[in-house]
Amino acid sequence: MSASCHDEGGADATLTEAPRIALVGAPNSGKTSVFNGLTGLHAKTGNYPGVTVSRYVGTARTGRHRHLVEDLPGTYGLEPISPDEQITVDVLDGRLEGADRPDALLVVADATTLRRSLGFVAQVLARGLPACVVVTFTDELARRQGRLDIDALRQALGVLVLPVVGHRGVGIGQLREQLTTWRAWPAPAVPPPTEPGERDAWAESVLAFAGYRPPERHRVTQRIDAVLLHPLWGTAVFFAVMMLFFQTVFTLAAPLQDGLESLFTWLSGQVDAHVSSPWLSGLLGDALIGGVGGVLVFVPQIVLLFLLLALLEGVGYMARAAFLMDRVMARFGLEGRAFVALLSSFACAIPGIMATRTLPSARDRLATMMAAPLMTCSARLPVYVLLIGLLIDPSVTVGPFGAQGLVMFGLYLLGAVSAMLAAWVFKTIGDRRGQAMPFFMELPPYRLPAPRAVLVAMWSSARAFLHKCSTVIIATSVVLWLLLNLPLHTDAQLRAAGVDTTDSVAVSAYTVDHSYAADLGRLVAPVFDPLGFDWRINVGVLSAQAARETFVATLGQVASAEDPEQPARALGAMTYSDGPRAGEPVFTAPTIAALLIYFVYALQCMATVAVLRRETGTWRWPTIAFTYLTVLAWLMAYLARTATVLLGG
Amino acid sequence: MSGTDGVFEEAGGRGTTVIDAVPLSLADLAPGARAVVLCVVADGELTVARRLHDLRFTPGAVVEVVRRAPLREPVLYRVRDYEVCLRRAQAECVHVTEAER
Numbered sequence: 001m002s003a004s005c006h007d008e009g010g011a012d013a014t015l016t017e018a019p020r021i022a023l024v025g026a027p028n029s030g031k032t033s034v035f036n037g038l039t040g041l042h043a044k045t046g047n048y049p050g051v052t053v054s055r056y057v058g059t060a061r062t063g064r065h066r067h068l069v070e071d072l073p074g075t076y077g078l079e080p081i082s083p084d085e086q087i088t089v090d091v092l093d094g095r096l097e098g099a100d101r102p103d104a105l106l107v108v109a110d111a112t113t114l115r116r117s118l119g120f121v122a123q124v125l126a127r128g129l130p131a132c133v134v135v136t137f138t139d140e141l142a143r144r145q146g147r148l149d150i151d152a153l154r155q156a157l158g159v160l161v162l163p164v165v166g167h168r169g170v171g172i173g174q175l176r177e178q179l180t181t182w183r184a185w186p187a188p189a190v191p192p193p194t195e196p197g198e199r200d201a202w203a204e205s206v207l208a209f210a211g212y213r214p215p216e217r218h219r220v221t222q223r224i225d226a227v228l229l230h231p232l233w234g235t236a237v238f239f240a241v242m243m244l245f246f247q248t249v250f251t252l253a254a255p256l257q258d259g260l261e262s263l264f265t266w267l268s269g270q271v272d273a274h275v276s277s278p279w280l281s282g283l284l285g286d287a288l289i290g291g292v293g294g295v296l297v298f299v300p301q302i303v304l305l306f307l308l309l310a311l312l313e314g315v316g317y318m319a320r321a322a323f324l325m326d327r328v329m330a331r332f333g334l335e336g337r338a339f340v341a342l343l344s345s346f347a348c349a350i351p352g353i354m355a356t357r358t359l360p361s362a363r364d365r366l367a368t369m370m371a372a373p374l375m376t377c378s379a380r381l382p383v384y385v386l387l388i389g390l391l392i393d394p395s396v397t398v399g400p401f402g403a404q405g406l407v408m409f410g411l412y413l414l415g416a417v418s419a420m421l422a423a424w425v426f427k428t429i430g431d432r433r434g435q436a437m438p439f440f441m442e443l444p445p446y447r448l449p450a451p452r453a454v455l456v457a458m459w460s461s462a463r464a465f466l467h468k469c470s471t472v473i474i475a476t477s478v479v480l481w482l483l484l485n486l487p488l489h490t491d492a493q494l495r496a497a498g499v500d501t502t503d504s505v506a507v508s509a510y511t512v513d514h515s516y517a518a519d520l521g522r523l524v525a526p527v528f529d530p531l532g533f534d535w536r537i538n539v540g541v542l543s544a545q546a547a548r549e550t551f552v553a554t555l556g557q558v559a560s561a562e563d564p565e566q567p568a569r570a571l572g573a574m575t576y577s578d579g580p581r582a583g584e585p586v587f588t589a590p591t592i593a594a595l596l597i598y599f600v601y602a603l604q605c606m607a608t609v610a611v612l613r614r615e616t617g618t619w620r621w622p623t624i625a626f627t628y629l630t631v632l633a634w635l636m637a638y639l640a641r642t643a644t645v646l647l648g649g
Numbered sequence: 650m651s652g653t654d655g656v657f658e659e660a661g662g663r664g665t666t667v668i669d670a671v672p673l674s675l676a677d678l679a680p681g682a683r684a685v686v687l688c689v690v691a692d693g694e695l696t697v698a699r700r701l702h703d704l705r706f707t708p709g710a711v712v713e714v715v716r717r718a719p720l721r722e723p724v725l726y727r728v729r730d731y732e733v734c735l736r737r738a739q740a741e742c743v744h745v746t747e748a749e750r
Contacts, residue, residue, distance in 0.1 A: 112731070
């Protein structure tokens with residue numbers, strides 16, 4: 001490794017501009033593992049200018065040397081058919097504004113599919129940039145009785161070839177060393193043929209020279225697929241996995257959730273007992289612990305769901321689920337992989353939207369993103385639980401099922417069906433322009449995922465949720481609490497209004513009723529009046545605009561002002577305080593139905609809006625999503641209210 | 650059966666008329682069948698032709714039909730030592746001659 005002390009390499013460290021190394025390769029080639037190995041997960045994600053394509057750039061450090069490593073979108077060839085692939089080609093050719101042409105390339109090729117990958121390697125080498133071929137999954141090749149002589153491959157290709165097992169970190173150190181010598185990387189003496197027809201012959205000769213023996217078929221994968229993709233058993237397992245998914249939400253996470261809930265109750269009790277200032281106690285107890293705690297309760301559920309999703313993905317089942325569901329998704333103009341993204345959206349729309357990155361077609365991606373917020377995410381669950389509890393007595397049953405559970409199931413179903421229809425509409429509008437993308441998907445062999453990789457995948461999804469709690473929800477809770485408790489009223493004012501100042505409940509009820517929040521709630525009354533919402537619900541709906549979960553906390557704050565002992569009963573007994581309906585109960589069946597349906601459709605999640613902005617690179621799509629979902633929510637809620645009234649609710 | 654050319658040659662030799670001039674495509678094969686790619690014909694759909702080429706459905710490649718999804722689509726194929734699934738519309742673009750099992 002004499003070249004590693006190359007002079008120019010030493011000079012690089014003093015330059016402010018580090019050399020740019022780009023990773024290119026097919027999807028599933030292990031490219032991302034190599035990238036993570038080189039950059040140590042400290043990658044910055046962004047977008048390429050003006051397109052819905054995520055950009056990953058990280059820094060690889062070797063001693064004093066720094067290299068900017070960019071993970072280019074995966075592609076099967078350099079004749080692009082999708083925006084992602086166009087980006088890769090444009091970057092390689094230095095034609096993309098805002099993204100410099102890389103100084104050198106790492107061409108990632110999967111050893112188990114080398115016969116296919118060499119065609120791509122040939123195309124990349126023909127571009128003439130300094131290149132090093134990184135051969136991944138060499139361990140799997142050996143395990144499946146395949147053979148490859150890396151040295152001979154190096155001779156045949158005329159470029160540097162390094163074996164790497166990305167997810168185990170084998171060979172990453174060597175690769176990092178080699179980065180420092182990129183200026184001295186050998187170039188092929190005879191460039192590979194550019195004619196597609198000659199490329200196959202070239203690839204075969206290279207493989208023969210390198211003593212390549214393809215891997216045996218993966219017996220385990222064949223046996224598992226015989227069951228998991230079987231028309232009968234495969235379908236049964238598929239539904240069992242989906243059941244498991246929802247069981248995780250409703251049973252597995254429930255005890256943990258209860259534990260957290262009692263913890264937060266205990267905490268706010270402690271605040272009440274030990275903080276004497278009513279202001280501070282209210283802010284800490286109601287706003288922070290009540291607001292954020294109410295949301296943090298869902299962390300076990302979210303984390304478990306993401307763990308399950310990461311496991312299914314890592315093992316290789318998600319590709320099978322996509323294979324099984326492709327025909328169904330095709331009815332709505334989408335493809336199997338969109339199913340996986342929508343399934344993730346049951347946990348939270350944010351990772352669901354990020355999961356659309358696996359879709360090669362930009363139009364499919366947008367249609368799926370526009371539909372994802374309609375899937376019933378965990379944030380809707382507390383709202384549904386509260387409202388269904390007000391709507392239906394727990395003892396009511398329909399056959400063997402509890403009526404509450406049936407309504408909950410119906411809401412999940414409504415969300416899913418609406419999402420599919422929305423995707424279909426967006427796809428149909430998009431398809432009027434230009435050709436559709438062909439569908440193709442690899443089914444990778446089943447692999448035991450590295451625990452670290454699963455945990456990293458789980459954590460990166462859960463982090464988005466926790467980030468939302470710690471920023472959007474804290475801010476909303478505090479602002480809301482202030483709005484509900486301001487302006488301050490002096491005792492004289494209270495007495496003038498006929499409030500007994502010694503009765504703290506009466507005082508807080510009066511304060512809330514005359515707060516800024518109440519003004520705001522009354523201001524938007526004309527919009528929500530047809531749905532039967534009173535100003536308190538309006539405040540809840542407005543606060544839920546930031547994050548749905550805050551609706552529960554808001555109503556909790558309002559209700560506990562009126563009846564601190566039993567806020568739940570206060571909600572049920574709540575009456576219109578003013579207007580033509582004054583004195584009538586607020587939470588009637590038509591109003592609750594309207595409210596439930598409103599939450600099914602409305603895009604009440606700032607984090608989702610932000611992710612839509614990030615993933616699409618423009619404000620256009622989040623604006624479209626927000627507008628269509630809000631309008632749809634109002635219309636459907638109005639329909640639901642009218643229907644319930646007609647049914648005699 | 651074999652591809653168009655083969656059919657005519659064979660038929661000509663026996664002096665019979667042949668109606669079966671429709672070439673065989675990947676979509677016509679049953680699971681377990683093996684075939685050799687003749688060419689990719691994607692009328693006016695450049696993206697399909699390009700992608701099938703990049704996925705290495707190139708002339709001479711041996712393709713095996715591995716499995717059909719329970720809802721009949723997509724179909725999993727094995728080509729050039731790896732497995733990839735295609736929908737019927739794309740499989741129809743790959744013209745093949747069936748190889749012996």
